Amino acid sequence: MRIKVASYNIHKGVGLDRRRDPERILAILREIDADVIALQECDRRFGERTSVLPRQAIDDHTPWQIVDLAQRPNSLGWHGNGLLVRREIEVASAGIVHLPTLEPRGAVRADLLVGGKPLRVVGMHLDISGLRRRQQVRSVLSHLADCEGDCPAVLMGDLNDWSQNGAALREFGAGWRMITAGRSFPARRPVAQLDRIVVSREWEIERAGVHHSPLAALGSDHLPVWATLQLNAKAA
Numbered sequence: 001m002r003i004k005v006a007s008y009n010i011h012k013g014v015g016l017d018r019r020r021d022p023e024r025i026l027a028i029l030r031e032i033d034a035d036v037i038a039l040q041e042c043d044r045r046f047g048e049r050t051s052v053l054p055r056q057a058i059d060d061h062t063p064w065q066i067v068d069l070a071q072r073p074n075s076l077g078w079h080g081n082g083l084l085v086r087r088e089i090e091v092a093s094a095g096i097v098h099l100p101t102l103e104p105r106g107a108v109r110a111d112l113l114v115g116g117k118p119l120r121v122v123g124m125h126l127d128i129s130g131l132r133r134r135q136q137v138r139s140v141l142s143h144l145a146d147c148e149g150d151c152p153a154v155l156m157g158d159l160n161d162w163s164q165n166g167a168a169l170r171e172f173g174a175g176w177r178m179i180t181a182g183r184s185f186p187a188r189r190p191v192a193q194l195d196r197i198v199v200s201r202e203w204e205i206e207r208a209g210v211h212h213s214p215l216a217a218l219g220s221d222h223l224p225v226w227a228t229l230q231l232n233a234k235a236a
Helices: 022-032 055-061 130-146
Strands: 002-009 036-040 064-066 082-086 090-097 106-114 117-125 153-158 176-179 195-200 203-210 225-231
Touching: 002 022, 002 117, 002 153, 002 195, 022 055, 036 117, 036 153, 055 064, 082 106, 082 117, 090 117, 090 130, 106 130, 117 130, 176 203, 195 203, 195 225
Parallel strands: 002 036, 117 153
Antiparallel strands: 002 225, 036 082, 064 082, 090 106, 106 117, 153 195, 176 195, 203 225
């Protein structure tokens, strides 16, 4: 299995020009052209938590399907966390991951079949509090431990950790590898690696980076991060 994954905090579709432009976000996603995409802040925060990306536009003008995670009829995900996967990828199951939080944070999980091979994906947006982040990482890992079966996994999202090797990041432990994609925040002049991709031991990392383009520099306060992964020989 060779797959490209990406994570993008879209800031509710509001760019640095203070315009909410869903079409611009979709254009950025098409530039990245990943097979699996984790989105953060893809729903409005209050009221009905309506998706900022029109479902019809995703269905009609992108190669992705929406993983069914929404707890509200007009939302794309859970606490703003959504997952998009290419239409030829089968979604075997999906669910939300409850996190201990004082803020509207959350995580989502999907079990996928890519060419008949299983892949488990988690998208998440963690707290700004270091102590809370540690608890949230533990909750995500505990959720994965309770999932049926064992398969290659990719965890990604806005981890809100400014450090290179903070306590929350160390919670992932020896069975996980943190990909250094690069600085993604703030988009205009990135200084922090808030957006991260974490993979299980079955993966070889071919390439990884931060997506820079004129559209991405304007579309959100974060830049997207991405990685191209290949299952190692033992896992394959």
